[in-house]
Amino acid sequence: xxxxxxxxxxxxxxxxxxxxxxxxxxxxxxxxxxxxxxxxxxxxxxxxxxxxxxxxxxxxxxxxxxxxxxxxxxxxxxxxxxxxxxxxxxxxxxxxxxxxxxxxxxxxxxxxxxxxxxxxxxxxxxxxxxxxxxxxxxxxxxxxxxxxxxxxxxxxxxxxxxxxxxxxxxxxxxxxxxxxxxxxxxxxxxxxxxxxxxxxx
Amino acid sequence: xxxxxxxxxxxxxxxxxxxxxxxxxxxxxxxxxxxxxxxxxxxxxxxxxxxxxxxxxxxxxxxxxxxxxxxxxxxxxxxxxxxxxxxxxxxxxxxxxxxxxxxxxxxxxxxxxxxxxxxxxxxxxxxxxxxxxxxxxxxxxxxxxxxxxxxxxxxxxxxxxxxxxxxxxxxxxxxxxxxxxxxxxxxxxxxxxxxxxxxxx
Amino acid sequence: xxxxxxxxxxxxxxxxxxxxxxxxxxxxxxxxxxxxxxxxxxxxxxxxxxxxxxxxxxxxxxxxxxxxxxxxxxxxxxxxxxxxxxxxxxxxxxxxxxxxxxxxxxxxxxxxxxxxxxxxxxxxxxxxxxxxxxxxxxxxxxxxxxxxxxxxxxxxxxxxxxxxxxxxxxxxxxxxxxxxxxxxxxxxxxxxxxxxxxxxx
Numbered sequence: 265x266x267x268x269x270x271x272x273x274x275x276x277x278x279x280x281x282x283x284x285x286x287x288x289x290x291x292x293x294x295x296x297x298x299x300x301x302x303x304x305x306x307x308x309x310x311x312x313x314x315x316x317x318x319x320x321x322x323x324x325x326x327x328x329x330x331x332x333x334x335x336x337x338x339x340x341x342x343x344x345x346x347x348x349x350x351x352x353x354x355x356x357x358x359x360x361x362x363x364x365x366x367x368x369x370x371x372x373x374x375x376x377x378x379x380x381x382x383x384x385x386x387x388x389x390x391x392x393x394x395x396x397x398x399x400x401x402x403x404x405x406x407x408x409x410x411x412x413x414x415x416x417x418x419x420x421x422x423x424x425x426x427x428x429x430x431x432x433x434x435x436x437x438x439x440x441x442x443x444x445x446x447x448x449x450x451x452x453x454x455x456x457x458x459x460x461x462x463x464x465x
Numbered sequence: 466x467x468x469x470x471x472x473x474x475x476x477x478x479x480x481x482x483x484x485x486x487x488x489x490x491x492x493x494x495x496x497x498x499x500x501x502x503x504x505x506x507x508x509x510x511x512x513x514x515x516x517x518x519x520x521x522x523x524x525x526x527x528x529x530x531x532x533x534x535x536x537x538x539x540x541x542x543x544x545x546x547x548x549x550x551x552x553x554x555x556x557x558x559x560x561x562x563x564x565x566x567x568x569x570x571x572x573x574x575x576x577x578x579x580x581x582x583x584x585x586x587x588x589x590x591x592x593x594x595x596x597x598x599x600x601x602x603x604x605x606x607x608x609x610x611x612x613x614x615x616x617x618x619x620x621x622x623x624x625x626x627x628x629x630x631x632x633x634x635x636x637x638x639x640x641x642x643x644x645x646x647x648x649x650x651x652x653x654x655x656x657x658x659x660x661x662x663x664x665x666x
Numbered sequence: 667x668x669x670x671x672x673x674x675x676x677x678x679x680x681x682x683x684x685x686x687x688x689x690x691x692x693x694x695x696x697x698x699x700x701x702x703x704x705x706x707x708x709x710x711x712x713x714x715x716x717x718x719x720x721x722x723x724x725x726x727x728x729x730x731x732x733x734x735x736x737x738x739x740x741x742x743x744x745x746x747x748x749x750x751x752x753x754x755x756x757x758x759x760x761x762x763x764x765x766x767x768x769x770x771x772x773x774x775x776x777x778x779x780x781x782x783x784x785x786x787x788x789x790x791x792x793x794x795x796x797x798x799x800x801x802x803x804x805x806x807x808x809x810x811x812x813x814x815x816x817x818x819x820x821x822x823x824x825x826x827x828x829x830x831x832x833x834x835x836x837x838x839x840x841x842x843x844x845x846x847x848x849x850x851x852x853x854x855x856x857x858x859x860x861x862x863x864x865x866x867x
Binding site for chain 2: 675691692704709710722723724726727728740741742744745746781783785786787801803804805806820821829831832833834848850
Binding site for chain 3: 403419427448
């Protein structure tokens with residue numbers, strides 16, 4: 265692997281890491297984890313085998329990313345974000361559940377779509393999807409799907425606003441919005457926000 | 466100590482660790498910590514001197530376990546769970562509180578009973594007990610005692626359902642329930658759920 | 667640097683650390699971070715360049731302290747506390763926001779005043795100030811300013827009581843309170859609590 269920076273105090277056991285990716289101190293990327301190119305994997309991050317991370321993804325310090333988690337390109341995962349992959353966890357050495365943990369049938373997937381941002385200290389219940397360019401606020405607990413372009417926060421996280429790909433809040437007039445910052449254009453149909461395209465110049 | 470796996474990048478200063486226990490990278494077990502047999506102590510976990518952990522316990526990555534915390538056999542502590550042991554913390558070098566911190570009188574205990582599960586990203590206020598086989602949901606803040614077999618979540622954590630030893634939600638008919646998954650049987654008396662025994666075959 | 671304790675498994679790249687400060691295992695203090703004297707920087711703490719920490723400060727395990735964060739003397743930062751410094755985070759490699767991240771104009775400051783305590787597992791939205799000797803409870807999400815001497819908790823954190831410099835809850839009679847523990851005296855004017863001085867002996 266060339267063009268990859270691995271801090272001398274990181275542990276990297278995967279050989280499926282894209283060019284230009286940087287992995288910082290005390291991070292641990294296990295065998296079987298897949299990470300794309302030009303990612304930034306922060307200090308103390310843990311990526312388990314079976315996790316899949318796209319390209320141009322920023323993962324801030326101490327995030328915990330398990331088997332069953334998929335993070336698409338250009339996403340931002342803030343510091344101390346914790347994913348989950350077991351809906352009803354018990355100690356696997358408890359006799360009663362030994363059979364359940366004998367296969368990987370218990371793993372529940374989670375999907376973070378293209379360009380989404382997850383704020384600091386967020387916990388995500390497994391089995392949910394965070395839509396493209398959605399934004400989850402600091403300290404939220406995400407317990408259900410987050411639609412594309414939604415800003416959510418709180419416990420449980422609820423929709424509070426709609427945000428542009430650049431991160432600014434959109435002001436809709438009837439069903440249309442143009443970002444005051446970057447000029448990207450959107451349309452809202454019932455519960456769905458659709459990107460129409462970049463600034464018209 | 467034989468039959469104990471200690472990752473080369475872990476720091477283990479305690480000699481009171483049971484056979485079959487595995488301690489992973491960047492974990493730190495301090496002198497005076499007690500850990501039973503067949504435990505799994507995850508990447509980045511910190512166990513302070515004076516903490517007591519039973520056998521067959523799973524402690525996922527980055528949990529922080531202090532003096533005053535006791536975790537019984539077969540418990541599951543999810544990733545990024547943080548315990549506490551000081552009800553009114555101040556910097557101990559502040560003149561006004563120097564006397565308070567001169568002894569260990571300030572340490573408030575916390576108890577996690579047999580088979581309980583604590584979800585990812587949970588914070589626990591000190592002085593509470595989580596009852597046997599109770600389950601605390603992702604991202605909850607536990608501020609009071611959790612009864613045995615209760616499923617709690619939210620901030621502060623509230624009782625939402627009753628769960629079986631195997632983790633499934635129980636459906637009570639009058640005061641009796643049989644788990645649809647594993648057949649264990651329970652009885653409810655006022656506020657208490659009591660285990661009656663395993664499946665009758 | 668003399669009189670500074672640095673654990674052999676810590677990484678310290680800053681040379682601006684005061685006498686008597688101790689930095690524990692797996693902590694990482696980056697170049698450009700400023701830390702005063704007699705601080706205790708816990709296991710796994712991360713301090714970014716540009717962060718400023720006063721003297722006699724306790725920072726418990728795994729806290730994440732970024733550029734833009736200032737922590738004054740005698741403060742207590744509990745375990746797993748996460749700060750933030752970006753109000754609308756996106757992956758900086760996303761074309762649309764590359765210009766925004768080209769300078770440090772996006773950094774939003776946060777200030778923890780003299781003697782304040784931040785509880786375990788707290789997340790702080792950037793741009794806020796926690797007033798002197800205020801106390802933030804376990805698991806709170808701080809989304810607005812916290813007045814001096816206020817006890818706040820919940821999501822979002824709300825004022826629940828007023829606390830003394832020593833940490834005990836104050837009982838006001840009309841606008842005046844004397845701490846039953848240490849004798850410090852306070853006066854309340856509208857929304858402000860003012861310290862009048864120590865015990866009269």
